[in-house]
Amino acid sequence: MQNRFLSLSHRFAHAVLSGLMLFLLLQIGSINLADAAELMSPGKYKAPLKYALKLPKYCGHLYFGKEGAGYRMPSRELCGVGTNHFCGGLIALYQARAEKDRKKKPGYYRKAKKEVEYTKQWIADYPRCPLHPVVNNTLMEIDMALKLYK
Numbered sequence: 453m454q455n456r457f458l459s460l461s462h463r464f465a466h467a468v469l470s471g472l473m474l475f476l477l478l479q480i481g482s483i484n485l486a487d488a489a490e491l492m493s494p495g496k497y498k499a500p501l502k503y504a505l506k507l508p509k510y511c512g513h514l515y516f517g518k519e520g521a522g523y524r525m526p527s528r529e530l531c532g533v534g535t536n537h538f539c540g541g542l543i544a545l546y547q548a549r550a551e552k553d554r555k556k557k558p559g560y561y562r563k564a565k566k567e568v569e570y571t572k573q574w575i576a577d578y579p580r581c582p583l584h585p586v587v588n589n590t591l592m593e594i595d596m597a598l599k600l601y602k
Contacts, residue, residue, distance in 0.1 A: 497539070503546040508586075511539035531581035534574030538587060541567030545594060558601045565594045 497514045504515045512523035514536055525535040541564045548560030568590050575581045 497536075499540075499543045500547075503543050503550075506546055507539055507542055511542070514539050526582055531578050531583055532574045534571050535581075535583060537567045537574075538571040538583060538590075541565075541571065541590065545590065548597065554601060558598060561594055561597050561601065565591070565598065568594065 496517075499515055504511075507515060509522045510525050513525075525531070525539075544560050544564035544567060548557050548564060551557045551560055568587060571583070572587050572591065575583055575587065
């Protein structure tokens with residue numbers, strides 16, 4: 453029973469903090485009311501809101517449950533499977549960039565590299581996949597950062 457209570461209180465705290473973050477974004481004008489309402493609908497994946505808001509639009513359905521044109525990863529026919537890992541890799545990359553403790557940064561960068569390499573592996577047989585350039589550029593950034601923080 454205690455674990456259930458902790459789970460409920462954790463979810464409540466997350467909802468309150470997410471609501472406060474959206475309220476602040478609305479107040480400073482960096483997000484409109486319609487987008488804020490859509491962000492409150494949960495997606496399949498979870499991430500700190502400050503990082504999830506930085507994701508490309510095509511990651512929207514994973515983290516926010518958003519549907520419609522542009523809110524989905526490219527089709528399986530175009531890129532194969534495994535592209536969803538790229539969004540998780542970006543979250544880890546954003547966390548690495550924001551981390552103040554130099555000793556913790558490499559862990560985030562390694563996680564990001566693992567996720568982005570997974571996507572690269574799956575899209576390799578799909579030369580027309582539009583994610584190739586961004587995946588390659590992201591891997592270059594991660595590799596350069598790992599050299600700095602080893």
